[in-house]
Amino acid sequence: MKIALAGKPGCGRSTLFKALAGSPDADTTRPLTVDVPDERLDLLEEIHEPEKKTHARVIFTDVPSPALAPRNLALLRNAAVLAVVLDNYALGDVTGDFLEIDSELVLADMALCEKRVERLVKEGSGSSREAGLLRELLSRMEESRPLRVLELDQDRKDILSPYSLLSLKPLLVISNRMGKPVTQEEDLAVLVREHGGRLLEADAGFEMELAEIDEDERGPFLESMGYRSGSLSRIIRAAYEALDLIVFFTVGSDEVRAWPVRRGATAVEAAGAIHSDMARGFIRAVVVPWEVYSATPDRNLLKERGQLGVEGKDYVVSDGDVIEIRFSV
Numbered sequence: 001m002k003i004a005l006a007g008k009p010g011c012g013r014s015t016l017f018k019a020l021a022g023s024p025d026a027d028t029t030r031p032l033t034v035d036v037p038d039e040r041l042d043l044l045e046e047i048h049e050p051e052k053k054t055h056a057r058v059i060f061t062d063v064p065s066p067a068l069a070p071r072n073l074a075l076l077r078n079a080a081v082l083a084v085v086l087d088n089y090a091l092g093d094v095t096g097d098f099l100e101i102d103s104e105l106v107l108a109d110m111a112l113c114e115k116r117v118e119r120l121v122k123e124g125s126g127s128s129r130e131a132g133l134l135r136e137l138l139s140r141m142e143e144s145r146p147l148r149v150l151e152l153d154q155d156r157k158d159i160l161s162p163y164s165l166l167s168l169k170p171l172l173v174i175s176n177r178m179g180k181p182v183t184q185e186e187d188l189a190v191l192v193r194e195h196g197g198r199l200l201e202a203d204a205g206f207e208m209e210l211a212e213i214d215e216d217e218r219g220p221f222l223e224s225m226g227y228r229s230g231s232l233s234r235i236i237r238a239a240y241e242a243l244d245l246i247v248f249f250t251v252g253s254d255e256v257r258a259w260p261v262r263r264g265a266t267a268v269e270a271a272g273a274i275h276s277d278m279a280r281g282f283i284r285a286v287v288v289p290w291e292v293y294s295a296t297p298d299r300n301l302l303k304e305r306g307q308l309g310v311e312g313k314d315y316v317v318s319d320g321d322v323i324e325i326r327f328s329v
């Protein structure tokens with residue numbers, strides 16, 4: 001999952017990026033890949049002692065300012081989640097900056113939709129469903145509504161998905177100054193809610209300094225300063241929630257691994273997340289819910305007790321399921 005960090009010049013993006021990397025020397029011009037922390041996966045590692053443990057991964061990019069510069073558009077469109085960083089530690093005008101960036105996202109989407117409608121008209125498809133939908137979106141955006149606030153059914157989302165519309169992507173808004181919390185009643189919090197975003201707090205400067213001390217000591221240090229957890233885990237959690245992702249696990253002596261899928265994914269979609277061959281040749285899935293597996297991580301015993309669930313293609317995956325796909329190609 002890709003998360004693009006964007007914001008006004010000097011908002012603290014690069015500082016936050018280095019904090020997320022856990023190193024003041026991190027190269028902000030390259031994507032940063034981090035493991036999604038997951039205690040369940042750690043437990044599976046203890047149980048199976050595999051050669052390899054593979055976390056779900058998140059990739060952060062530090063989008064150079066100005067955020068909506070043409071050279072950044074591909075970066076932004078490629079991201080699953082946009083995170084706008086706001087300077088709340090120095091001279092930033094948090095509400096003004098937020099509104100400015102969000103309206104730039106909307107403008108970029110309007111330009112794209114207009115171009116596409118023109119093209120459809122030229123091709124004689126001006127009265128197609130797609131053209132109708134784009135016109136409808138344009139009229140909403142003219143009222144400077146970001147598309148993420150609209151309720152769109154799956155059909156419409158499918159039509160729009162090739163466009164990677166920026167104001168339709170989940171939005172995290174990161175107030176860079178955790179020591180100065182934003183209350184629910186504050187203008188910024190109200191605005192972010194109205195614009196369909198999620199507000200988070202970070203203290204980039206402090207967390208980057210923390211990166212210089214031993215990893216084991218960071219947690220207690222954070223706590224001693226009144227912070228419950230670092231930005232990394234909170235940003236990842238918010239992104240997972242915004243995308244409505246869950247994870248399932250595969251286990252074995254070679255590898256234990258966490259696989260993110262959207263909530264509601266079926267067994268055959270889970271198989272496809274692992275490998276397209278597994279989806280194509282899907283026979284069945286052997287599924288053990290997390291509570292059952294973590295209590296009895298023993299296939300033979302589970303089998304004896306009749307606790308190995310044998311499921312077909314349409315089984316809906318639950319968060320934490322331990323899954324084995326049977327397939328033939």
Ligand SMILES: Nc1nc2c(ncn2[C@@H]2O[C@H](COP(=O)(O)OP(=O)(O)OP(=O)(O)O)[C@@H](O)[C@H]2O)c(=O)[nH]1
Pocket residue numbers: 007008009010011012013014015016064065089176177203204205206
């Ligand atoms: N006190 C304090 N200073 C910060 C914090 N975050 C960033 N700074 C400082 O603000 C300045 C700008 O921070 P950067 O992280 O470089 O900001 P940026 O958003 O990457 O800026 P550009 O890439 O130039 O647009 C640097 O001097 C940072 O040390 C913070 O949380 N607290």
Ligand SMILES: [Mg+2]
Pocket residue numbers: 013014015028062
């Ligand atoms: Mg920077």
